[in-house]
Amino acid sequence: MWHRLLILSLLxxxxxxxxxxxxxxxxxxxxxxxxxxxxxxVGGFTPFPATHVHDELHARCLVLDDGATxxxxxxxxxxxxxxxxxxEARAILQQDLGIxxxxxxxxATHTHSAASALGKDARIISDSMDEYQxxxxxxxxxxxxxxxxxxxxxxxAWGKAEAPEHVFNRRWHMxxxxxxxxxxxxxxxxxMNPPVGSPDLVKPAxxxxxxxxxxxxxxxxxxxxxxxxxxxxxxxGGVGPGHISADYFGMYCDALSRLLKAEPTFVALMANGTSxxxxxxxxxxxxxxxxxx
Numbered sequence: 129m130w131h132r133l134l135i136l137s138l139l140x141x142x143x144x145x146x147x148x149x150x151x152x153x154x155x156x157x158x159x160x161x162x163x164x165x166x167x168x169x170v171g172g173f174t175p176f177p178a179t180h181v182h183d184e185l186h187a188r189c190l191v192l193d194d195g196a197t198x199x200x201x202x203x204x205x206x207x208x209x210x211x212x213x214x215x216e217a218r219a220i221l222q223q224d225l226g227i228x229x230x231x232x233x234x235x236a237t238h239t240h241s242a243a244s245a246l247g248k249d250a251r252i253i254s255d256s257m258d259e260y261q262x263x264x265x266x267x268x269x270x271x272x273x274x275x276x277x278x279x280x281x282x283x284x285a286w287g288k289a290e291a292p293e294h295v296f297n298r299r300w301h302m303x304x305x306x307x308x309x310x311x312x313x314x315x316x317x318x319x320m321n322p323p324v325g326s327p328d329l330v331k332p333a334x335x336x337x338x339x340x341x342x343x344x345x346x347x348x349x350x351x352x353x354x355x356x357x358x359x360x361x362x363x364x365g366g367v368g369p370g371h372i373s374a375d376y377f378g379m380y381c382d383a384l385s386r387l388l389k390a391e392p393t394f395v396a397l398m399a400n401g402t403s404x405x406x407x408x409x410x411x412x413x414x415x416x417x418x419x420x421x
Contacts, residue, residue: 151195154282154345156354156395158186159271161204161264162372163243169372170207171240171365178243179370183378185242187264188397189271190345190354193279198227200272201356203397204264205374206236209245212257216265221272234268238400240363241373278393282345282353292338295361298407299333302326324411336360337402352390360401364408 162185168175185205192199200221218229236245245264247254257265299318306328307319318333342357364376374381381396388394 151193152282152284153193153195153279154284154353155191155193155275155277155279156189156345156393156397157271157274157278158188158395159267159274161185161187161206161267163260163263167243167260167372169241169370170244170246171242171363175244176370178372180368180372182241182367182371182373185239185372185374186378187268187271188381188395189268189275190356190395190397191272191275191279192284192345198225198231198276200227200232200275201397202232202234202268202272203356203377203399204234204236204245204268205239205378206242206245206264207238207240209234209236209264210247210254210257210261212247212254213245213261213265213268216257216262217268217272220265220269224269225273225276227272232272235399237374237377237398238363238403239373239375239377240365241367241371241375243372275395280353281348283348284343284345286341286343288339288341290338291340291359292336294364294408295336295338295403295406296408296410297332297334297336297405298362298409298411299405300411301330301333303328303330320405321407321409322411324409325413326411329411334405336406352388352394354395354397355384355388356397356399358399358401360403360406362400362403362405362407 162181165178167178169178187202187204190201214234218232221227221232222229245261248258299320300322302319307316310316337360340357340359342355344355345353367373377398380398384396385394
């Protein structure tokens with residue numbers, strides 16, 4: 129994907145000054161949402177305690193203001209985020225900044241190397257938040273407020289790149305009689321994560337989306353403010369056992385910042401797209417060590 133990042137950085141550097149309005153402003157900031165060691169990492173089938181921080185988790189916040197309306201985009205380095213957390217953060221932002229709740233979009237990347245903001249048991253709908261959920265909601269608010277504090281005149285443009293070599297459907301049609309029975313004793317029509325290189329593979333059960341659409345913001349003098357992008361790849365990790373990490377989403381953001389040679393105030397945001405059945409394994413052939421779920 130890194131050469132695609134280079135394309136994005138070159139596109140950003142050569143942007144014209146489109147749709148520039150005197151009043152249009154943008155601001156971006158991050159808030160650290162790394163949980164304490166000992167918190168359960170929830171990306172696998174069984175939670176296990178965090179023992180080390182490979183890289184910090186963040187709520188990455190972007191505020192756009194055309195002089196009449198403010199929009200807020202937040203991407204959190206989390207497996208998922210409960211609606212209670214989002215509702216709490218949006219309610220505080222409406223109260224403190226006057227930004228309507230419906231103008232705030234909050235999402236999670238689905239990193240598998242993070243503690244849960246879904247509550248003690250994600251299978252149970254709760255009406256109260258635990259300590260970490262309250263912490264995440266507060267830090268989202270702090271990040272948006274910081275982004276709002278640094279609103280400055282901005283230019284906006286958008287585009288897309290493609291990285292098809294990393295996205296593969298993980299559900300496959302197989303030859304008749306080769307799919308094991310499911311846990312309920314029935315027969316599924318397709319198999320998830322079949323053996324790589326199996327002669328019983330027929331065809332993927334659905335398509336993939338290789339596009340990386342993005343919105344780029346910069347100051348009139350050309351200095352980057354933020355890039356908001358999405359990619360439809362479920363998850364890729366590879367850190368040590370018990371390590372907290374933003375996984376590939378965070379690595380992408382760091383790499384884009386380096387390629388742009390951006391100042392520390394620059395914020396990259398990578399949201400997860402239509403990736404429920406998509407991972408980075410080419411099931412037709414093995415290609416070395418891979419991490420996907």
